[in-house]
Each structure stands twice: as structure tokens, then as C-alpha cells.
Amino acid sequence: MPVFDYDPPERFVAGAMGQPGARVFYLQARAEGRLTTVALEKLQVAALAGKLDELLDDVLRRSGGTAQVPAMAPADLTDNAPLDQPVTEEFRVGTMALAWDQDTAQVVIEAQEITDEEDLGAPEPAMLRVRISAGMARAFTQRALRLVAAGRPPCPLCGQPLDPEGHICVRLNGYRGGEEAT
Template identity: 35%
Template structure:
């Protein structure tokens, strides 16, 4: 696969992943979001991203799966299944600046490429996941994103436990 971006370095290919997970670290309102990926050779990538980027990745995965006619049995997300053994220290850690996705419909796989900021040397990794695991990741992303602060019904902004300043009501909106 050739990469023609002006600033994205040739990505480190993690190959078919043994594991990938979307996680939030911290309390709602102060959470940081990350993807952890463990490649077939044991390479570990820890990639930080914004909540909106994570939500967008979940939506993009859903769009690709629907476009490819992927059907899945409705199974609830199982957060109790054992996770793969990750090394203590990641081989690659960076803040994601750019995400891209490719699809191999013949093999039922997606390739996700995550690239860091150009000023950090543009670190990047590509990873391959099958459609089934892509669907599981999409469900996990939805759960992680939804676990934050509830949105204000008027402006859509996050509501803290003590309420928030709502521009649409010209003042404070108390939690429901």
C-alpha cells in the first residue's frame, strides 16, 4: 500500500492485530482517550486521541461495515473477556493527528492507519483487523464515548455534576 500524504511517514505495519481496544483514562470531564493495539509480532502501540476522533473512527467503521454488507449476530459487548498480554512499555506512543482507513472486502479486513503530528516526526502505524473485530471495536468505542458526562438537551454541551453554563438558556442548566 503506497502512502502519498505530503507529511505522513511510511507507517510501521503492525500486521493483523492480536488485540485492539478503545479506552478512556480518568474521570468524566477530565478523561483522555486512547487506542491500544497489539500486533501479531507483539509490537505494542499506544495512541492518544480526542473524544471526537474516537467517535469519528467508530462511525467510519460502522459506515464501512454497512457498505460492505457485513452482518453480525447481535451479541452484547463482553468487557469480561480476557485481554491479550501487553508489554509494560509501548513500542510506539503518540498523539494521533490523522486517521485513515482502507478496506479489503475480499478478505473481510480493514486497515487503519494512525499518524502523529508532523512536528513530532510524523510517527505512524498501520494495523489490520478483520470485520468481526472491527465490529467489536465499534461497539467498544460507542460504550467508551457514551460513558462520559451527559449532554445538555438544549446546547449539547457536557453537563457536570453541578450543572453547566448553557448558552441557549442564557445561564445555568441544572442536571436532570
């Protein structure tokens, strides 16, 4: 099982390539000339960002405000640059885990390769493990939430993404602007 370990990375971001509706989402870590890129679903990016914020808020609350956890992303850690090139997918993410390391005051993020649970003879899945500061985690979350929100706008009636070529809304019983959908 290859473990791509970054403690800490110089850069850790979520990014996407492609047009809204056909984007591929990635996590990317870089340090000391190494670059690791893993693919995941848009919902996984959103879930990771949400859970990271929850984890940091919980650490701050439990410490009574004494933990070195910023409430907002520090401006100097904001990263709006595109993904590093080349974007070469190491694996597709199946499960993710988050933890707070009290001793180092770091967030630990593990993204494990998706596996076929029925294949008992398969090798151990690959893993990306990243240890980042609370400030870097807040900056990651901020970028990830912007990335997810930059997709197709939602239909005001049903909430499903609107496509440029049209949208069949379930709330309109399959009608599209007065015409029945085929």
C-alpha cells in the same frame, strides 16, 4: 518515520483513562509481545467508530450480502477489558484513514501522528497501521461507541456536557439554576 504495523493484532481497542470531563483517549494494538498505544481526541474515537460501521455496511451492501461481514459484533470478539499496561503514548493522532482490502477481506486502519505543517524539515510522522477482520472491526466499533457514550451526560437544553460542579447553559443566557453565572 516509525510505522507500528499489526497484521493482524491479537487485540485492537479504544480506551480512556481519567474521570469523565478529563479523560484521555487511546487506541491500543497488541501482538506477539508488542504493545502500541496512541492518544487521540474523543471526537476522533467517535468518528472512527462511525466511519468503520459505514465502511462495513457499504461493503456488505455492495457485495449483495455475500461478503464475510457480520451485521453485528460477534459475541466471542467482545472486549470489555481495560487497556493493557503500561499505557505509554507513542504519539498523538492527527489524521486517520480507513480502507477495505478486498483480497484479504480486512479493514485497514491508519492513524498518523499529528504534525506541524509549517515545519518542512521535520521527519515523516509516525503511523499506527492495523489490519483487522470485519468481525473485529464491528467489536471495536461497539466498544468505542460505549466508551464515548460513557462520558458526561449532555445538557437537555443545549447538548453540552454537564459538569459535576455545575453547568452554564447558553440556552438559559448564562444562568445556573436561577443564579446568574459569574
